[in-house]
Amino acid sequence: MFGRLTWDAIPFNQPIPLITSIVVLAMIAAALAWISYNRWWPYLWNEWITSTDHKRIGVMYIVLALVMLVRGFADALMMRAQQTVAVGASQGYLPPEHYDQIFSAHGTIMIFFMAMPFIIGLINFVVPLQLGVRDVAFPTMNNVSFWLTASGALLVNLSLFIGEFARTGWLAFPPLSEKQFSPGVGVDYYLVSLQIAGVGTILTAVNFVTTILKIRAPGMSYMRMPIFTWTALAASLLILAAFPVLTATYGELMLDRYLGFHFFTNDGGGNSMLYMDLIWVWGHPEVYILALPSFGIYSEIAATFSGKPLFGYRSMVFATLAICIISFMVWLHHFFTMGAGADVNAVFGIASMIIAVPTGVKIFNWLFTMYGGRVRFTTPMYYLVGFMITFVLGGLTGVLLAMPPVDFVVHNSLFLVAHFHNVIIGAVVFGVMAGYTYWFPKAFGFTLDERLGKIIFWCWFIGFYLAWFPEYALGFMGATRRLQHIADPSWQPYLDVAMVGAVIIFAGIVLTVVQLIYSIRTRERRLDLTGDPWDGRTLEWLTLSPPPHYNFAVLPDVHGEEAYWTRKQTAIKEAKLIDEPDYQPIEMPVNTPTGIICAFFASLCGFAVIWYIWWLAILGLIGAFAIFVWYAWRDEHEHIIPVEEVRKNARERRRIRHELLQELIKAP
Amino acid sequence: MTNGTEAPAIGLTHGASQDTGLGNRGPQSKSIVVPYGFWLFVLSDMVLFSALFASYATLVHATDGGPVTSQLFDRTNVAIETLALLISSFICGLAMIAAKRKNMLWTQVFLFFTGLFGLVFLVIEITEFVGMVRIGAGPQRSAFLSSFFTLVGCHGAHVTAGLLWIGTMMAQVWAKGFQPHIIRRLLCFSIFWHALDIIWVAIFTIVYLIGTLP
Numbered sequence A: 001m002f003g004r005l006t007w008d009a010i011p012f013n014q015p016i017p018l019i020t021s022i023v024v025l026a027m028i029a030a031a032l033a034w035i036s037y038n039r040w041w042p043y044l045w046n047e048w049i050t051s052t053d054h055k056r057i058g059v060m061y062i063v064l065a066l067v068m069l070v071r072g073f074a075d076a077l078m079m080r081a082q083q084t085v086a087v088g089a090s091q092g093y094l095p096p097e098h099y100d101q102i103f104s105a106h107g108t109i110m111i112f113f114m115a116m117p118f119i120i121g122l123i124n125f126v127v128p129l130q131l132g133v134r135d136v137a138f139p140t141m142n143n144v145s146f147w148l149t150a151s152g153a154l155l156v157n158l159s160l161f162i163g164e165f166a167r168t169g170w171l172a173f174p175p176l177s178e179k180q181f182s183p184g185v186g187v188d189y190y191l192v193s194l195q196i197a198g199v200g201t202i203l204t205a206v207n208f209v210t211t212i213l214k215i216r217a218p219g220m221s222y223m224r225m226p227i228f229t230w231t232a233l234a235a236s237l238l239i240l241a242a243f244p245v246l247t248a249t250y251g252e253l254m255l256d257r258y259l260g261f262h263f264f265t266n267d268g269g270g271n272s273m274l275y276m277d278l279i280w281v282w283g284h285p286e287v288y289i290l291a292l293p294s295f296g297i298y299s300e301i302a303a304t305f306s307g308k309p310l311f312g313y314r315s316m317v318f319a320t321l322a323i324c325i326i327s328f329m330v331w332l333h334h335f336f337t338m339g340a341g342a343d344v345n346a347v348f349g350i351a352s353m354i355i356a357v358p359t360g361v362k363i364f365n366w367l368f369t370m371y372g373g374r375v376r377f378t379t380p381m382y383y384l385v386g387f388m389i390t391f392v393l394g395g396l397t398g399v400l401l402a403m404p405p406v407d408f409v410v411h412n413s414l415f416l417v418a419h420f421h422n423v424i425i426g427a428v429v430f431g432v433m434a435g436y437t438y439w440f441p442k443a444f445g446f447t448l449d450e451r452l453g454k455i456i457f458w459c460w461f462i463g464f465y466l467a468w469f470p471e472y473a474l475g476f477m478g479a480t481r482r483l484q485h486i487a488d489p490s491w492q493p494y495l496d497v498a499m500v501g502a503v504i505i506f507a508g509i510v511l512t513v514v515q516l517i518y519s520i521r522t523r524e525r526r527l528d529l530t531g532d533p534w535d536g537r538t539l540e541w542l543t544l545s546p547p548p549h550y551n552f553a554v555l556p557d558v559h560g561e562e563a564y565w566t567r568k569q570t571a572i573k574e575a576k577l578i579d580e581p582d583y584q585p586i587e588m589p590v591n592t593p594t595g596i597i598c599a600f601f602a603s604l605c606g607f608a609v610i611w612y613i614w615w616l617a618i619l620g621l622i623g624a625f626a627i628f629v630w631y632a633w634r635d636e637h638e639h640i641i642p643v644e645e646v647r648k649n650a651r652e653r654r655r656i657r658h659e660l661l662q663e664l665i666k667a668p
Numbered sequence B: 001m002t003n004g005t006e007a008p009a010i011g012l013t014h015g016a017s018q019d020t021g022l023g024n025r026g027p028q029s030k031s032i033v034v035p036y037g038f039w040l041f042v043l044s045d046m047v048l049f050s051a052l053f054a055s056y057a058t059l060v061h062a063t064d065g066g067p068v069t070s071q072l073f074d075r076t077n078v079a080i081e082t083l084a085l086l087i088s089s090f091i092c093g094l095a096m097i098a099a100k101r102k103n104m105l106w107t108q109v110f111l112f113f114t115g116l117f118g119l120v121f122l123v124i125e126i127t128e129f130v131g132m133v134r135i136g137a138g139p140q141r142s143a144f145l146s147s148f149f150t151l152v153g154c155h156g157a158h159v160t161a162g163l164l165w166i167g168t169m170m171a172q173v174w175a176k177g178f179q180p181h182i183i184r185r186l187l188c189f190s191i192f193w194h195a196l197d198i199i200w201v202a203i204f205t206i207v208y209l210i211g212t213l214p
Helices: A015-037 A042-050 A054-085 A096-131 A139-159 A186-214 A227-259 A270-307 A315-331 A331-338 A342-354 A358-370 A377-401 A406-411 A416-443 A448-475 A489-521 A561-572 A594-610 A615-630 A643-666 B029-060 B075-100 B104-134 B143-176 B180-211
Strands: A584-587 A636-639
Touching: A015 A042, A015 A139, A015 A584, A042 A054, A042 B180, A054 A416, A054 A489, A096 A139, A096 A186, A096 A227, A096 A270, A096 A416, A139 A186, A139 A594, A186 A227, A186 A594, A186 B029, A186 B143, A227 A270, A227 A315, A227 A584, A227 B029, A227 B143, A270 A315, A270 A358, A270 A377, A270 A416, A270 A561, A270 B104, A331 A342, A331 A406, A342 A358, A342 A406, A358 A377, A358 B075, A377 A416, A377 A448, A406 A448, A416 A448, A448 A489, A561 A594, A561 A643, A561 B143, A594 A615, A615 B143, B029 B143, B075 B104, B104 B143, B143 B180
Parallel strands: none
Antiparallel strands: A584 A636
């Protein structure tokens, strides 16, 4: 009846997961009770859960990412603590089978459910605004994508309470991940949840490529699009070309595990190297799916806070697209040591070094944007400078690793682990934190507290260096990755320093929550009434903060690069706003529960497949098909926002803008 | 399909130009945006198939002492199968023409026969699969057979999904008539159906033709 699911699946005899489960369940219950007590359900349902508004969906993605950041970081702290105490005679507090689950969950969650949703959330929120349009190409599908991602996150976290998670690392290499060696539900949790989230990611990419190529404000030609939008396009194209490979690879591994196929098994002619190739054909572009939009964020910040147009806009576009293409030609550098031969290794080594060239172009562009500018050192600008220093170091260790002979020495060591944390924290985490600070006022109408923001930056910056630079040294000393026990006591001082670093980063994460609460409570002091708190240059600063559902009363007419800056300067020069346009009613997509119902059936079906509850899996599939047909049968696709409302809001905006303009004219 | 007066995808107001030029005259109309997005989805699907093709090409000789391609495939059988799928696609084209002319009877008839020939294809494929499993050449036999069943079976699963889609579309056309969004969906379906042909042509060549070379 319930397949493999029995009471043994609940970790009654393991105190750590059991207590965590109880605490988390209590917190969820408290949150639900609080929402019910305040009667917030209708608001949540109508304004958020069923929303097709790209801004709301973007915010939900970022909330998911922040929650998963806490979860993933809890794993990180546990690993650091284990490596600090489990030295020499001590075995630490985590048994190997538990430690293995923790490092697997840490990697899986941080990449798939922290970094990806954060980046996709920012893309969702910003791109339609930067393009000067009202929503994405497929608003309902956008909602479905989000909920599928959330469904994947739910299943991964469910493994904490029911059953276990994979012990096979974040990419589940076979033959270890085959049924023969990993018979439990851990790998199945991993595969099923990532398949579900992967579908959501592919649909998001379809949505954004279509939006950026087909839905732009009048006059917004390709070479006038803001760099963040360009990088969002590049990342979406990469997702479109890379994620289906991941789906196919995981599909093959699932067939091996569920139906006894022989793709990657040791027997039957299976070939586990095939898995390596396929997974890294996805895996390397994935790095750039995360990094390119971060580069886009830095580009926006560099231009805005230097008060100058971005240096080398065109070279930035070409560098982005060059990275987009080269990123598909370097995957083999992830397994130089696995016997492809010297010639093949050389080709991929050189390609890996070449990809540093367009990245270097970008670094110089940001530097020259700052050069001669009137730089304002706000929190996002701190992240930019911190990123440039950190990322250059991480990039250099990357070029080292790109040389096959060096790679043979440090492969699978902590040097490698330090390298990818260096680039992912330095580029992606700093980037999303900068983007979060930069666009927060646009989303909520007030800025985050700057003082706390800078403290958070320093926590991340100092914490990162303390946590990861000792590991570079340890890597050279021969420490391999994923060690549950440290045999050599001479490594202990380095690990202690790393622990201090992790605690400092933890302080930064706690302060992020503090900053959010503090900023909400004192928001009256930092209200963004003009919609343009940073003296911005791109179209998202043209509308009010937070923007109305439809973003723009009239689609802006774009003349030249930096659409909003041009418009602002013209208004200042002519000392007047543009003539009031002729307002018309606006048609916007209606809300839909399709996404959450889809995710419900996906989660149900996924859970059933993990536990071999086949009747439930079939039920889930039928339910999913039924909701699909039900959705296709709807008649009402859009609702009309009456012209009076549009006009009223737009006039209010014009009044505010007029006041701002008067102030700007008066100022010398 | 391009209807000059149709609303742009997002936001029916001025400023959203009706021009369908190079994309810098404002948002495009839904009749452009929807098939475009669907094409992108189909392309991502083709990437998925390319990974399966790569697996097949890697594993085709990993027979583990079991049967090899030339012992299993029958060209005549596959020729009939291919013919059924191509005829189905041709009829799908006819259905699109009928839908364009808003002819309910012929749209339904052509859609029905599109599905019927799709079903013929599927039955032949399933018969082939069952026959192979019967002689001990199932997907668990060797890596080659795993990759064969996955690649061809994935195409078959797409055809099955297409059959479900045809049924749904016939009901929708019947219930809702030729509204613009129904026509767009039909267009998406035909893109899907023809894309499956493209993939089949690759399967036909790489799996069956090369597999039966003397």
